[in-house]
Amino acid sequence: MASLRASLSLDRVGAVIAVLIGVALTAAPFVTYRANRIVAGEGRMLADALPPAGVAAVVLAAIAAAACAALIRRPAIRLAAAALGLCAVFPAVGVSAGFVAPAGNGFARVSPALGFWLLALAFALLAADALMRLRLGPWVRLAALAAAGAAIALLLLSGAWADLSLMKEYAGRAESFWREARQHLWLALGSTGVACLVGLPLGMLGHRIRRLRTALLQVLNIVQTIPSIALFGILIAPLGYLAAHVPLAAALGIRGIGAAPAFVALFLYSLLPVVANTITGLGQVPAAVTDAARGMGMSARQRLVEVELPLALPVILAGIRIALVQNLGMATIAALIGGGGFGTFVFQGIGQTAIDLVLLGAIPTVALSFAAAILLDALIDLTQRGAHDRD
Amino acid sequence: MIEIERLTKRYGATTVVDxxxxxxEEGAIAVVVGTSGAGKSTLLRMINRLVAPSAGRVLVDGEDTMAIxxxxxxxxxxxxxQGYGLFPHRTVxxxxxxxxxxxxxEKxxxxxRVEELLDLFQLDPGEFAQKFPHQLSGGQQQRVGVARALAAKPALLLMDEPFGALDPVIRSRAQDDLLAIQRRLRTTVVLVTHDMNEAFHLGDRIAVMDRGRLLQYASPGELLLRPAEAFVEQLVGTAERPFRxxxxxxxxxxxxxxxAEGEPILLSATLRDALSQLVWLGREALPVVDAAGAPAGRISIAQILRHGRALP
Amino acid sequence: MSRRAFVLRGLALLLFVAFVTAPQLFAFVFEPLAANRAPAIYNQGSLLALTLSHLRTVALATLASTVLAVALGILVTRPWGQEFLPLSRAIVNIGQTFPPVAVLAIAVPLVGFGEKPAFIALFLYGLLPIFENTLTGLTGVSPQTLEAAKGMGLNARQRLLQVELPLALPVILAGIRLSVIISLGTATIGSTVAAKGLGEVIIAGLQSNNLAFVLQGGLVVALMAVLIHDGLGLAERMAARKPGRHGGEAA
Structure with a gap:
């Protein structure tokens, strides 16, 4: 009896989430309707945004999730409730778009409004809280990431969201969307990759040579401090000079304005986490372990490859994670200097005050950073062999 | 066999090993004792060249180590x-x-060989082979550390405070185990410690070092009866002498x-054990039996006291 | 601090002040970059006014983020807020995958152009590092120290004010420094949404294809960021330089 009462007592986090859900359902518009892309929108409450069956489904799912959040402490059940909520509101907002817009009106725009975002936020918080408490292993987390990715792909491919303003913005520029996506990935992944190629050896050298280490970290710390646009700006002049005076550079596509300064700047930014974590990771290898390795007759190379690097790997990967997540976000700024990437839509959106266009650039960026963070966190866990109980 | 000849290590103006x-000898245990900073570890690390000697040389089975x-x-x-330095990312x-x-x-x-060693150190291969070091107790880690050192059947084993991280009860068991295994494998051992009891317990010969110099290198008995210097006498401990x-x-x-009457004592027990037993039971003498339990004679307090004197 | 480092810092500060108050003095440096008789020095507003406006936005936003983030950090580390701790950590982790520019861009349609979206973005994004470091600092206080404080009869409030916060201070300050640096960068981007700041110089240069503007804007912003980063680092070390306390570099 006592255990039942304990499991039914009010959960504070859940209570906050339940209140959030309540507010979202009753006090905020679910979608915004605009007669065309430019005019100001008007909010539609949930009751007016969906056919009756849809309203009932969303309300029921939301109330069920809120009840689970507030009353049930078992994380697995809370996770299921969050999933149920997300599975209800995401398709619902797509349905709403078709429902709210007058039939046959190609100019009308429907976007998710505060109510939808609050509901999505509440369910996401509930899921995040449950996931933190479940302490899932790395493989399960990766599987969850893949499942979420598949669900989103299904949602988009099924056309359930086709009537939403966001997807209309996409439909109008699908080709340039994928071009900028490739550019964004190339900028972020490429620069991080080069930073690894350069940073790992630099870190290993820094680990051995004290004076180099101090100088290296000082310089990289200063670079890291410089705001991104400023660094882009500073790099434009020398790269422009290079392009004008070195034919090979120009032939390689290096120009003052464009992707080159962005790539170089992102590379410079990601050097610090890679180098610093390589140095920290190698420095954390216990002295007794390296002493024993030397004493058993392992050569310097064997020690580095078989002992020091494997033991430092989780810390080095943590550095790469920081660099990658940072670069995926910062690559949006490249668009300001003509470097392309998802930032193109963000800045176009700002210029046109078109929030859906901004979202078209921002959502994929956040999704990419988020996926990269989960992926690398799982990888870090997998490489921590022997550092903690694996089972 | 291992010969250390005029081995010296200087760091700038300070001489650490002088x-x-x-x-x-082949198959013997030599224990190097001394206070901290005496140069024991440096001496040991010059044998496997983790520290390069400033002068002198080391011969292992007659071969100059510098030539290898x-x-x-x-x-x-x-x-x-001391910390064993087990690789945390690798299994036992x-x-x-x-x-x-x-x-x-060959695989x-x-x-x-791994299975053989685990058996030798009383670690069940089925249970321990796939464990990671952090899953082991201190005593188990110590045994794995020694097993790892013996894996390629070395003729010589260097040990630097190998029991230093163990608590007293486990430590004395680990010392006994080491002795038993060493007697069986006949590995030559050079062991560094600051613990005099450990030195007397394990050493066939004991090297006493102070401030880089070797003060005396002798059998335990000789160290007790004929200490070369006052410092050796002090290190051995005057109150402990007869019992040692x-x-x-x-x-x-x-x-x-x-x-004699009373609970019998084993032939293989030390006189110290026998004395302790006699005093505790309040007897003048006790019977002695061999390992099989057959009577072998007797041991008396008077006889024991004769063996505990400096001059016979 | 070594004598050389001191002189170097002084010179950098002097250079910065000289440039924003009398930029014309440096025209000769940038003239080669200004093609087609374009002006070599930014002429669409006073650099000093832009700098002050930039700094004001950052200072106000950081102040607001600090107050809220530290308060939240204290809240979730108290016994009755503990349930929120795992979720708070998750939010910090997720929040940091949002690029600042996205926050900035999303704020524009909601509040319009100008200082407001910049302030909102700076404030929201600035919360994360301070909150994270407050958590790290407060949860990093050793249980023995707290036990001892309890044993001496300090109540919860006294423990917080006299033990936990002072011990966590260097880590919290490091978070504030990180937040300021991120805000300086975000405020620079803020110029794309018409917030007054030094980013304007770079943006104007990009729009009019004037490399001289781009470079001087970049250099001024970079110099300012490095100087502020350095100055805050100095303040942190001073705060940490109490007996028996190590001024740790927190991530």
Missing amino acids: DVSFRV PEDALRHRIGYVI AENIATVPRLLGW RRIAA LLSLTKVGEALEPGH
């Missing part, structure tokens, strides 16, 4: 340190296999004919 020479490539030399010499089996793998042994031979002496002699060596 002109040390001694020789350890550094890594090859270390493959031939087992090395155990992988840790033990380190040197055989470096030497390019099957390595596996067989008694613990060097077995009951069998002081046996008297005849019999």
